[in-house]
Amino acid sequence: MADVHLPRTLTPLFPDLPRRLDVDAATVDDAIEHLEQRWPGLRDRLCESGRPEIRPHIHFYVDRERAALDTPLASASRVDVIAAISGG
Amino acid sequence: MSRTLVLIGTRKGCFVLESDADRRDWSVRGPFCESWPVYHAVYDYESGAIFAAAASEWHGSAIWRSSDLGENWTHSSEGLAYEDGRRFSKVSTLASRHGRLLVGAEAPGIFESRDGGETFSLLTTLAGQPGSEGWDDPANQPPGHLGISGIEVHPDDESRFWAIVQGVGLWETADSGATWTPRNRGLRADWPREHEEVGFCVHKLVRADDTRMFQQNHVGMHRTDDGGATWTEITEGLPSEFGFGAAVNPHDRDTFLVVPLDPGHGRTMPEGRAAVWMTRDAGSSWQRSDRGLPQSDAHLGVLRQAMCNDTYDVPGYYFGTSTGQIFASADDGGSWQEIASYLPPISSVHAAVID
Numbered sequence: 001m002a003d004v005h006l007p008r009t010l011t012p013l014f015p016d017l018p019r020r021l022d023v024d025a026a027t028v029d030d031a032i033e034h035l036e037q038r039w040p041g042l043r044d045r046l047c048e049s050g051r052p053e054i055r056p057h058i059h060f061y062v063d064r065e066r067a068a069l070d071t072p073l074a075s076a077s078r079v080d081v082i083a084a085i086s087g088g
Numbered sequence: 089m090s091r092t093l094v095l096i097g098t099r100k101g102c103f104v105l106e107s108d109a110d111r112r113d114w115s116v117r118g119p120f121c122e123s124w125p126v127y128h129a130v131y132d133y134e135s136g137a138i139f140a141a142a143a144s145e146w147h148g149s150a151i152w153r154s155s156d157l158g159e160n161w162t163h164s165s166e167g168l169a170y171e172d173g174r175r176f177s178k179v180s181t182l183a184s185r186h187g188r189l190l191v192g193a194e195a196p197g198i199f200e201s202r203d204g205g206e207t208f209s210l211l212t213t214l215a216g217q218p219g220s221e222g223w224d225d226p227a228n229q230p231p232g233h234l235g236i237s238g239i240e241v242h243p244d245d246e247s248r249f250w251a252i253v254q255g256v257g258l259w260e261t262a263d264s265g266a267t268w269t270p271r272n273r274g275l276r277a278d279w280p281r282e283h284e285e286v287g288f289c290v291h292k293l294v295r296a297d298d299t300r301m302f303q304q305n306h307v308g309m310h311r312t313d314d315g316g317a318t319w320t321e322i323t324e325g326l327p328s329e330f331g332f333g334a335a336v337n338p339h340d341r342d343t344f345l346v347v348p349l350d351p352g353h354g355r356t357m358p359e360g361r362a363a364v365w366m367t368r369d370a371g372s373s374w375q376r377s378d379r380g381l382p383q384s385d386a387h388l389g390v391l392r393q394a395m396c397n398d399t400y401d402v403p404g405y406y407f408g409t410s411t412g413q414i415f416a417s418a419d420d421g422g423s424w425q426e427i428a429s430y431l432p433p434i435s436s437v438h439a440a441v442i443d
Contacts, residue, residue, distance in 0.1 A: 045147040050169025083146040
């Protein structure tokens with residue numbers, strides 16, 4: 001199970017979404033899909049609408065390495081989803 | 089007694105100002121929508137819902153909805169996407185009538201929801217219209233990247249509405265977006281244009297009645313008396329040809345309000361003296377309305393969605409500034425009162441009267 005950590009800007013948008021949860025997934029994209037199934041609409045908050053791309057101001061790290069949608073997850077991977085510094 | 093709601097879209101969320109029919113004492117609630125930048129918030133008279141078009145730098149665009157006047161909110165972006173690879177950067181404007189919510193977006197496109205903002209589908213991209221060949225390219229888009237920057241729906245005919253493409257012009261459809269007609273004849277443009285019918289910078293369109301509309305343009309104020317088929321410039325008498333906000337008296341087709349701004353980089357009220365300018369004769373003459381507005385060191389800007397009217401017998405007007413103040417007139421423009429002072433930069437102001 002991957003250990004997924006979500007940004008604090010995301011959790012108020014979906015009822016009962018925790019900051020940290022375990023997800024059984026093979027890739028980053030697969031992990032997002034698991035979250036989408038439980039919290040419909042969540043994919044759009046992390047990925048470009050209608051496009052298979054992570055949003056430019058959202059960064060994924062898998063075991064501290066910058067990750068893409070197709071980055072594989074090991075059973076004990078840690079996934080950090082970061083809202084990049086932007087805005088003012 | 090009626091309740092007066094003024095919905096404020098700001099760079100840090102949506103706010104709700106509330107008063108009674110006297111419109112003297114106001115409460116402020118917010119920020120809502122998790123403090124996302126809100127480009128436009130409107131009240132839907134048919135459902136009693138508030139809708140807010142918001143676009144987060146981190147989490148993208150969504151339409152927020154409150155069915156209890158702001159106490160609780162949900163959001164959805166289901167269907168707010170282009171399937172042809174065009175980039176969906178922002179929801180810019182809303183129009184709610186006839187049981188349908190229209191959403192203007194950038195890249196230019198209009199989406200509709202018929203289930204109260206839960207799901208959306210693409211209605212039109214104005215594909216094939218002159219100018220459309222270049223307007224998806226960010227290099228061709230004006231600052232702000234609003235795409236569809238205004239939608240006005242005919243009150244009696246849901247299939248008929250007008251849409252502004254920022255920096256390109258005004259269009260009308262009579263068949264819910266299946267076909268479009270450019271409505272820019274008579275407008276001025278002080279720059280070269282590639283197409284005869286488009287290339288005009290329409291900032292704001294307001295409807296007086298079936299035939300008369302006014303618009304604040306990048307270069308001048310204009311009026312149409314034939315539903316947009318032709319336009320006549322009515323700038324003479326104003327201190328500036330430039331501005332964004334505009335409003336109408338809902339009971340008098342000859343009364344129209346604008347906020348002239350310096351046209352340079354500042355885009356604030358001339359000489360730091362705040363004023364609304366009104367015509368009561370359809371633009372033949374203009375009068376300055378500044379009673380109650382600051383008259384020194386008031387370098388206030390007002391954006392295109394940040395001015396509106398209410399619908400009382402003696403109509404009220406409202407405008408919000410880029411520095412977070414809301415000013416209101418409850419006496420048809422005779423005087424003004426600052427009803428909120430310390431909000432984030434304001435993008436939109438929308439008034440609703442609820443019985």
